Amino acid sequence: MKNIYRNRIPNLMAVLLCSVVFTACEEFVETDLPVTETTADAVFNDKLTAEAALLENYVSLRDRALTTGTIPGIGNLMGMYADESLNWQVGSMAEQAFFTNAITPSDAAVQNLWNDSYKIIYQCNRIIDGVAQSPAVTAASKDQLTGEALFTRSFVHFYLVQLFGEVPYVTSTDYRVNKTVAKMPVGAMYTQLAKDLVQAGTLLENTAAPVNTRPSKYAAEALLARLYLYAEQYDKALEYSSGVIAAGFSVDQPVENTFLKGGKSIIWSFKPGVEGANTNEALIYIVTGTTPASRSLSDNLVASFEQGDLRKELWIKKMGTENAPYYHAFKYREKGPTAATKEHSVLLRLEEMLLIRLEADLYLGNNATALQNWNSIRERYGLDPFTELPANWKQLLLDERRHEFFCELGHRFFDMKRTGTLEQEMLKTKPSWQKSFAKLPLPQAELMLNPNLLPQNEGY
């Protein structure tokens, strides 16, 4: 007879073994930080990683958000919305909606403009807070990082105001604060942004020789010049634009060199992610074929140039057939990659400062200086000088800016808006234009989530 349960030493051992296994400690459920993530504290304890966090803002602004040269950027969308571009696509609902001014508060494109912008603002605030508390980053580096973050935060707020009107001014990183923010009146916002930009300029004062692929002291001053122009404080606009003009930038000759990466007039630009790549703008604006497959310049814009204007000759390309021509923007010429990168996406350039100085002088009554400066601009573009200041200089100045900045970051739309000429200008090409189209609607989801943002912009 055999007792099948006799041999119990192994059993006991098994039991004891299990007991050991059971006696586990907390450590088992602790996981290490993934190799693909770094804690925020560590990021701001090292200048290089803190700077990498800062650079993410430029990645966003170049590749996907707000000022990007890709389809969802304001350069393209506001060009469609105003009188610069024609939409030829049937599939792209977002662009068609901008083109026909049929924007609704629930449009994803509007929501994205808003969300992406505030995401950048949040990141700027994180950097400002993180760097301030960092024991390891040197004072000089702190100044530079904080300066660039302050500048970028102001830059993004500035565009939000242009697009939506009153918007919240966000300086906190606490979501409990940011989820209930209210709108700030435009005047107060401008005051705040000016303050921030002055501070950014001071912080960036001592940075090494300005590199135009990063915001510099001059970028801050250039944006201040624009801000004061928009705020109609012409003396300040004159002061800051003159300051930047005197800083050693120069207009490029020949004119087609303006957007090359080494362009001497460039105050701030974005370089592509990899060497050899060129701009997003070239990719979307340059089209071939007998009919434009995506977008072309409006006939109204093309016809508005004076005979012989080099900007029309060099920055616009005629396509299609002789009977049915169309035009595309040709400021950026390299659609594909080149051995070495040739062009950068320009955000701020000297020509704008020249035009701000001109406009400020005109409004301040410095007519002689203005005439002289205007003629030097005209001369550069192969146009005859004015012998005396034309009576309709306001209209001519608007056109001047239109010819200078078409397809660049929505300049045209914002210029019409700030000069009060939006409705009259838009009705020339878009008969269904309504006054309320001057502002985009606040994103519907935003109003639903934060009632402090009510009311919706009029007309939506």
Added chain:
Amino acid sequence: MKKITFAALAVPLMWVLLLLLFFNSNKLHAQETTVLSGVVKTADGTPIEGVTVWQQNTDNGTQTNEQGFYTLSISPNAVIVFEYIGYKTQTVKASGSILNVTLTADDDMLDEVVINAGYYSVKDKERTGSISKITAKEIGQQPVANPLAAMQGRMAGVNITQSSGTPGGGFDIQIRGRNSLRTEGNAPLYIVDGVPFLSDTNSTGDLSVEILRSTANNPLQLINPNDIESIEVLKDADATAIYGSRGANGVVLITTKKGTNQPTVFSLQSHTAIGVVPNFMNLMNSGEYLQMRRDAFANDKIAEYPANAYDMNGTWDANRYTDWQQQLIGGKAVSQQVSASVRGGDKRNSFMVQASTAKDGTVFPGDYGNKRKNILAQFSHITDDEKWNISTQFVRGESDNRLLGVDLTRDALTLAPNAPALYNPDGSLNWENGTWNNPLRWTNQTYNAKNVQWLTAWNLEGKLTRSLTFKAVAGYNEMNGDEWKIIPHTIYNPAMGLTSANSSSMQGITKASVWNLEPQLHFHEQFGRHKVTALVGTTFLKQSNAKQVWRASNFGSDAQIQNFLAAKTLRLMTNMANEYAYQAVFTRLNYMYDDRFIVNITGRRDGSSRFGPNKRWGNFGAVGAAWLFSREKIFEDSSWLSFGKLRASYGTTGSDRIGDYQYLDTYQYSGGVYEGGGLAPARLYNPDFSWETNRKMEAAMELSLFNNRVSLSAAYYRNVSGNQLVGVPLPGTTGFASVLANLPAEVENTGWEFEFKYRVLSGNDWNWSLFGNWSSNRNKLLEFPGLDASTYKNMYTIGQPTSMIYVYDYTGTDPVSGAYTFRDVNGDGVWNAADDKKRIVDLTPRYSAGIGSEASYRNWSLDLLFHAVKQQGANAALGFGMPGTFTNQPADALSVSAQQPSAGYNNDFNAAYSRYAQSQQAFTDASFIRLKNVTLAYSIPRVFASKLSGRIYISGQNVFTWTNYKGLDPESQGITSLPPLRVWSAGFILNY
């Protein structure tokens, strides 16, 4: 060792108790013994081998040999128990040294259904929890590629929705409603042969969303339905609390096929199937469409058709007409499947090996499809002394899904009927001088997903004493994915002047693995009328998920577009390497009195690395009870009541499906490069979240009547989840869309579930039974302190389901302007979302049901399954966009009540239509009754050769649908994804 956990303290205590029992029972050996021997036979005199013979209340026992003979040393006058599966247990008091016994078969036992409850098995009649089961019989005969498809309509309370008919995509499962407000938080836990299955998709949205839509590569398609022996779904607290934090949304237990103790059988099985889109929409023809467009421009007061209105301005031929549905999704999807298996074993060993290969085609133009290969291997061995049982399973699935870049369903529905021809006379794609985007350009774009998932499970089971069993389950599961999206420049309109410098390819490489180890001790003992079953165990689990997504662009030519060396630009878009660690102790104590009263207590203490250091541990537990009232004396001789049980349970479960590292404040590289790179915050960080709790209550009754001919069950449940962990939506001004936090809200799910089975006929020739289930779930937000001040203010309201949605109240069409009108709730003269979207639409399905019939006559059998759902769904008409724009429309889009068509140039029409799409009109009745499956089979009698048998069958899936829904399909809804196909298949099974 730093902090000793509760687990570490409690478990040894348990052990001490168990060991005391263990040694206690062995004291008998010190006493005087006599030798007892005898033979055990069946009623017809056949000796039985392997009968367990033991002295009651001791662990002193033995087994009979081949002659049915046993000998055993016993204490004098001991009570001896004879036990053998399938026979009634006999208890005899020993007197003398010879004891011969005759065992009688237990008919009750023979057809006793045993349910796998995960860590333990339980007789169906004695279970206290709510568990549904289907077996290979139901799964095997359906021509489906995903096990979830086979479950559809067969289980009460288990709602499975197929949202795409494209191979590799497609299923959403909800067990007893939406517990969590997070979509991903509603997925159940899948366990295959005791090992957690990596059920989360490894697909990258950027790569797969265009073709698979929202339903990205479901890993369950890597399990061959034909490899599955049974699927059990655990639903209530009693059944799921032992899974603790992972059990909140139910547990799906998949058991693969095993070897047998029978002589070896070779099987060959194959089927061929043809699938088509079962229903096309009735759309406008060219005449109707162009008339609508003319009216639209007239309404917009646009006299000269814009340059990009190619359909209207003469660029395209107004007389053309193409049925785009027929052209783009009208093909036949051919599927084939073959599998071969060897299965067998002897008394102590069993094995099974099965290999399968399959290809599922598509209805799109071109040669696409999903190739699947599966291997199943299983071995088990029982040691000579019958003490140890070791078994191992190996399950491997591989799929190579090669598809075109984009699901063409949307194009098939919305392309203008007078759009140009697809091909030029020379066979090349026609771009009509750049005026249209030829839909077949997407055939130049390729989506390819190669996935391999393999799983191995090792089970070791040893009898320490007669009442104490040691079990260990060790498992490893790995899934490797290689996903491609190949975008040559030929998908773009040639007029854009792009070259291979603009071509790109993306590759997502993923590797996920999980191992777990679960040592357990099981105890069972009977003391007279008291039966005690207990188990205690612990889980160690580590999981890692790694993913890299590359994007290569700027190629010299498209020839080597998948070779990154040929790309001038190569970027890593995503790089993820996450770890997840989980540990638990769990226990179950089951007490049964007199086979009538049962109490089942389960508990689990869980630690998860997904929570912050001080919030890591959570406790869960449940108690269930059952009363088998049919075993009461009063029903003993009842002619009508064969079985009756009342059961109830209450308990808590949780969920840690919140993603890894959510409590950490970290930065990661965004994938964009600017000079030194770009670091972005990984998430909006909240260090304070902790476990959510789900309290589940259930009461149920199960009845079998008239000699088990009719069985019925009814269950009512009420689940309340509180402190829910959700991504609380945030306005964009915070920089993020949401933050993970505990929501101070209570959500209640209540529901009824009914199941029945009726054996209508049972005889030698005729057999016919009917079965069915019906379930309904109601969801309700019970309380939400601070709702009005939260971002949920315009999303939820107390007393309404969380699947509600606020919409504009559509009131009709303004006879003057021709635009849609809505109720101005606050009377301010304008319609805006915050003030006027106040009407509530409830999207919870009202009920779902399945009814089936199984009939057979001699060798013939006919099975039917109907699936019915009563629900509201997305109105397909809204997917087309505003009538009058450059897209085709349903033929009835311009009914009398419809808004005047507009080409999109009139902002009033545009705004009105945008609101219309956010009104109750965006939803419509999407109820349906579907003949889900019909199978006619013939069993081949053993005529050709004595050992050859088999079965041939034809089977239809989604054969017919009765519905008022006006889109392609009421189940998948919308117009962007291919609906579930109607599939007819023919196949055979041969056994030798």
